[in-house]
Amino acid sequence: MWTYSNPVNVIFGTGAYSKLADLIGGRRYALVTYPEPPFAELAQRIESVAGKPVLTIDDVAPNPDYTLLEEQSGRFADLAEPIDVIVAVGGGSVIDSTKVFAAAGGNFGNVARFLETKAGEDALSFLPIIAVPTTAGTGSEVTCWATVWNEDKGKKYSLAHPELYPETALVDPELMLGKPLGLTLATGLDALSHSLESIWNVNANPVSARHAVAASRLIMDALPQLVRDPGNLDLRTDMAEASLCAGLAFSNTKTAIAHNLSYPITLGWGVQHGIACSFTLPTVLRSVIGIGGFREAALNEIFGTDLNAGADRLTQFLSDLGIGARFADHGIPADKCADIIDEAFAGERGKNFVGTKDNFIAAAQQQNVIRLSAA
Ligand SMILES: NC(=O)c1ccc[n+]([C@@H]2O[C@H](COP(=O)([O-])OP(=O)(O)OC[C@H]3O[C@@H](n4cnc5c(N)ncnc54)[C@H](O)[C@@H]3O)[C@@H](O)[C@H]2O)c1
Ligand SMILES: [Fe+2]
Structure with missing residues (x-):
């Protein structure tokens, strides 16, 4: 039910x-x-x-x-x-x-x-x-x-x-036509994060997932075009619709682990919200491969049946927009990563996440996204 x-x-x-x-x-x-x-x-x-x-x-x-x-x-x-x-x-x-x-x-x-x-x-x-x-x-x-x-x-x-x-x-x-480029990018990625976070979420339901799939697909198509053509009203309209759909999705689920990872990064290192809550998305995606059910089906609709290849494409999508996937790319020292991750998984939004800390750390280490001292 x-x-x-x-x-x-x-x-x-x-x-x-x-x-x-x-x-x-x-x-x-x-x-x-x-x-x-x-x-x-x-x-x-x-x-x-x-x-x-x-x-x-x-x-x-x-x-x-x-x-x-x-x-x-x-x-x-x-x-x-x-x-x-x-x-x-x-x-x-x-x-x-x-x-x-x-x-x-x-x-x-x-x-x-x-x-x-x-x-x-x-x-x-x-x-x-x-x-x-x-x-x-x-x-x-x-x-x-x-x-x-x-x-x-x-x-x-x-x-x-x-x-x-x-x-x-x-x-x-x-x-939204007058939004500067940096703001266009950060806010667009915030919306992408909301949509994906509503899928790998204990509170997800098939309707929130439909909104999230629509939003993610639209953002991944429109945002790279919009940063090259910021005065394009059709692309602005696509992003406004996608952000609204992402809102409709996560209004019923709240956010999850990528957002909880982001808050200390914004507070401690001044990384803009939309960037801070999106650079970990490929790692989170890798860590939930195999969750099954309508959540994985929704991810397949966005990223295809091979979610590892999808995570590679998401990494490339972000990299093309100038966003690195590693914590170090955002100025976060290696010795802070373990605490940030521990606290993020322990918090309320972390508990919304359907995946596990072990899988997240394994995916992050496999891709050199973090270097933990124990590694
Ligand atoms: N309530 C929620 O569900 C939710 C979700 C995600 C983020 N947030 C919060 O929202 C805040 C970020 O909001 P935001 O990303 O929309 O940016 P913002 O409201 O912080 O605005 C940032 C800057 O953009 C400028 N700006 C805004 N619209 C513009 C436009 N059309 N043209 C030119 N300049 C414009 C503003 O003058 C401002 O200086 C953060 O505090 C974040 O934590 C809330
Ligand atoms: Fe957000």
Whole structure:
């Protein structure tokens, strides 16, 4: 027996942004976005048709962190007018920050307590969210969780609650045309990681697997073309669709071992999320050969019947995009690898993984991806 559910209303297509005012529908809204000029223009476009927001948070920084989130959440307290809905126009950092604001009710302490102790759910308040992604990567527009970073303590938390599913995901690929190359690459690989991680996952089901197969195939076809032709709207549309499908897949499974390996690598060595969670994918793929069932069938649909050859092709795909498969390629010293791997397998996302640590280490050593002192 299995179940699949996702409550987000999806509106997708070039020009979809013009529907935003209808979606706000006269409600009092807050707008959350980045400080850069293209986003001020997008904010202006909404304001001209939907009226002025009650509150604008336009200083979202990449990787939402405790310090800024606390200060920004406070701006929602003591407003002259209450807010009915929060509109997020941006990538994962904007949508995830919005989920924090939606839950904090003006007091970030409520969210911090829930993140750190899993207690205090009653103190959370859930405002509806309209998510307008401007990156094709995180899938946050169709998930009910947000990644929250605490750099001072070197920790990463996941805020997760069913009430945090956005009411609507408004996906307009045109908003993604201006994405710089590095961001296009990192976010595209994040989406690939979400789709594959949802397959080698204890929570996978046949519907999540269908979404994941569609997403992975589309990304492996479109992303290399897009980095050569970043102004191509058709390819941007393919990546937006793939990222959405990956989101629909992992909204039901969460991520797995490649993501859990990535968090200390991002915190410790500053490797961008999308790169950190994708360079291990060929090794993870090799380590799950033989798992059988619909999961291996899904991997076969993406990589062919010979998954070792598929892992070679995935390594080449990443290498062609400039991403090395070895930990050392990302600046991680050999003496840190064992601890990173041990902790990743022990954590919650690690436990979502259907494979084993022994098989992962064997695959990594066989391909010279890691050198452990015991090897
Ligand atoms: N909630 C989830 O399920 C989930 C999943 C994966 C990652 N994440 C989190 O999301 C964050 C990363 O999000 P992201 O990769 O979407 O990037 P981001 O939101 O951090 O944005 C990075 C930079 O890209 C710029 N940018 C965004 N869209 C642009 C556009 N269309 N044109 C030009 N510049 C643009 C922004 O100004 C920003 O400086 C991380 O914190 C990560 O941990 C969350
Ligand atoms: Fe991710």
